[in-house]
Amino acid sequence: VTQDVLAVLFGDPFAVMNTIGLVAFALVGSSKAIREEFDLLGITIVGLAMAFAGGATRDLLVTRVPLALQSPVEIGLGLLGVGLAITLNVVLTSPETHPITLVADAIGLAAFATTGGIVATEAGVSAFGIVAIATINAVGGGALADILLDRAPFILFEDFYASCAVLGGIAYWAAGAFGAAGSTAAVVCAVVTVGTRLVAVVYDWHLPTVQTLGRLSE
Amino acid sequence: VTQDVLAVLFGDPFAVMNTIGLVAFALVGSSKAIREEFDLLGITIVGLAMAFAGGATRDLLVTRVPLALQSPVEIGLGLLGVGLAITLNVVLTSPETHPITLVADAIGLAAFATTGGIVATEAGVSAFGIVAIATINAVGGGALADILLDRAPFILFEDFYASCAVLGGIAYWAAGAFGAAGSTAAVVCAVVTVGTRLVAVVYDWHLPTVQTLGRLSE
Amino acid sequence: VTQDVLAVLFGDPFAVMNTIGLVAFALVGSSKAIREEFDLLGITIVGLAMAFAGGATRDLLVTRVPLALQSPVEIGLGLLGVGLAITLNVVLTSPETHPITLVADAIGLAAFATTGGIVATEAGVSAFGIVAIATINAVGGGALADILLDRAPFILFEDFYASCAVLGGIAYWAAGAFGAAGSTAAVVCAVVTVGTRLVAVVYDWHLPTVQTLGRLSE
Numbered sequence: 216v217t218q219d220v221l222a223v224l225f226g227d228p229f230a231v232m233n234t235i236g237l238v239a240f241a242l243v244g245s246s247k248a249i250r251e252e253f254d255l256l257g258i259t260i261v262g263l264a265m266a267f268a269g270g271a272t273r274d275l276l277v278t279r280v281p282l283a284l285q286s287p288v289e290i291g292l293g294l295l296g297v298g299l300a301i302t303l304n305v306v307l308t309s310p311e312t313h314p315i316t317l318v319a320d321a322i323g324l325a326a327f328a329t330t331g332g333i334v335a336t337e338a339g340v341s342a343f344g345i346v347a348i349a350t351i352n353a354v355g356g357g358a359l360a361d362i363l364l365d366r367a368p369f370i371l372f373e374d375f376y377a378s379c380a381v382l383g384g385i386a387y388w389a390a391g392a393f394g395a396a397g398s399t400a401a402v403v404c405a406v407v408t409v410g411t412r413l414v415a416v417v418y419d420w421h422l423p424t425v426q427t428l429g430r431l432s433e
Numbered sequence: 434v435t436q437d438v439l440a441v442l443f444g445d446p447f448a449v450m451n452t453i454g455l456v457a458f459a460l461v462g463s464s465k466a467i468r469e470e471f472d473l474l475g476i477t478i479v480g481l482a483m484a485f486a487g488g489a490t491r492d493l494l495v496t497r498v499p500l501a502l503q504s505p506v507e508i509g510l511g512l513l514g515v516g517l518a519i520t521l522n523v524v525l526t527s528p529e530t531h532p533i534t535l536v537a538d539a540i541g542l543a544a545f546a547t548t549g550g551i552v553a554t555e556a557g558v559s560a561f562g563i564v565a566i567a568t569i570n571a572v573g574g575g576a577l578a579d580i581l582l583d584r585a586p587f588i589l590f591e592d593f594y595a596s597c598a599v600l601g602g603i604a605y606w607a608a609g610a611f612g613a614a615g616s617t618a619a620v621v622c623a624v625v626t627v628g629t630r631l632v633a634v635v636y637d638w639h640l641p642t643v644q645t646l647g648r649l650s651e
Numbered sequence: 652v653t654q655d656v657l658a659v660l661f662g663d664p665f666a667v668m669n670t671i672g673l674v675a676f677a678l679v680g681s682s683k684a685i686r687e688e689f690d691l692l693g694i695t696i697v698g699l700a701m702a703f704a705g706g707a708t709r710d711l712l713v714t715r716v717p718l719a720l721q722s723p724v725e726i727g728l729g730l731l732g733v734g735l736a737i738t739l740n741v742v743l744t745s746p747e748t749h750p751i752t753l754v755a756d757a758i759g760l761a762a763f764a765t766t767g768g769i770v771a772t773e774a775g776v777s778a779f780g781i782v783a784i785a786t787i788n789a790v791g792g793g794a795l796a797d798i799l800l801d802r803a804p805f806i807l808f809e810d811f812y813a814s815c816a817v818l819g820g821i822a823y824w825a826a827g828a829f830g831a832a833g834s835t836a837a838v839v840c841a842v843v844t845v846g847t848r849l850v851a852v853v854y855d856w857h858l859p860t861v862q863t864l865g866r867l868s869e
Contacts, residue, residue, distance in 0.1 A: 254639065254640035256595060256596050258642075260595065275711055276711075276716065276717060276720060277716055278711075280558070284561070285562060290561040335720075341722065341726075343723055343726040344720035347720060363576075377696065378692050381692070421690065422690035422692050423691060426688050474814050493714075496714055497714065498712065501780075502779070503777055581794075
């Protein structure tokens, strides 16, 4: 059975990562909206926006009609994540900061960095283009969700978050440059992104600011 | 004469709805910017952003150059709405909350949900794609206007607003699925959207939040 | 030598203006992020967002894959601007409001209004389309940077800023309409934009609001 699962995984890494990412990010986005006491439509829209915005931006950047608008399966996966968030909210207190949500967020980040790397490579952009599209695919949904919730997109400065997608994108490009198959590069990208993100959460990693660099050099 | 008007309406529902939507939303967007004491350029930009952003996003999602950049007529309609807002402001106090503005907003919402449904259907996207593009076309302009004014995009949670466009989009898709002509589906979509929106304003409808659902179940 | 420089300038005005704009706007965007005490990744992302967002939006509007994702040179120019901002911050106090940053901002505004005019003309859009794309190319980066920094996009109402790009776009279109070569139109656009912007800064120009118009007419 394990071999079959691996065969499916290695057969179409985009479909696997896309499925994981849609459910995980819809769950996280809806949890944020529930915490802000949005109504049910607002919860659904923020959840779907977080699930679909990164991939839609990725598709626009390589000038193709967003997949989410063409495939009826995608919306079902997003709504599954929204439903999970509402269920969780009944079961748990403070779902947005619960470990389940933090882990789902790390998994979604890794899954979408990987889909971004795959699509960018197929589109034949530059090395920077691969890293940029992987990062935009991974953090675009969360940034839009934060804008809809009228928060500053925290992902840029509050902790070691977007950096993990940048590292994953670099890993995807590097694996390809060293001759790895697309499915291997996808696994490497996902593992690097989710690994660095979970370690950053557990050890409370932060990147330095210019101000702390200045203080260090005094 | 009525028959001629109907012939024109049924002949090119996109052109009719697009014209109505551009004037109505430019008026509403400019009224918001006037209330925030923006300068004349700011008023014009917010008005045009509200008029054009939804349709431009729709066009990008189906990967075509936005109509607004190709047709010199469109910008004239937008500027007409901006001029109406400035004129209204001289005549009325608090134009943003005046019934004229509320009705113009409901009409624009309905007109743009309809143009979204038409373009999405022509582009051959899924049923979800039709509803999503109708909603984005209808609420995208208002969301961008609110972001430019540094407000939280209120349309997602303050009242029964985006829901009307979702219902209109579903009506458009359902009419087509039941075999109605495009022009009939357009009228159905516009009537459902503007009708539910006006009823929601008059009766102060709200969607429930997860918190109120929780309180109801206690 | 002057003749050679002019030959290069007149030979490919897009490349010249694009190079100038990328370095200048990356510097300005990073300076804003440094002032808000963002971490190093945040500084880099805001700088690159300010440098690339206007041009990427321009490219999406004419439905082509953004240049920034295809050319490895572009990212290098953006990172050069980020590095300059960090260096300046060590040398200067309050880099965001320093004359060097204000002048860099005016130069970037002019350079990107010009690249917008060039690409829009090549894409064959309407006269309004040329002015709109020149303005979006020029102010889009600053607007996104401000949204990422959770400020209201100040450029619309705090001073005579976007207006300069509108005037530059009109100048580009008018020069072309009067039969000028593309390179001449580019120089006219850049000079009008940077000139009006610097004069506006020095003399503290403001556009009137509807409220001040009302007070004037009393």
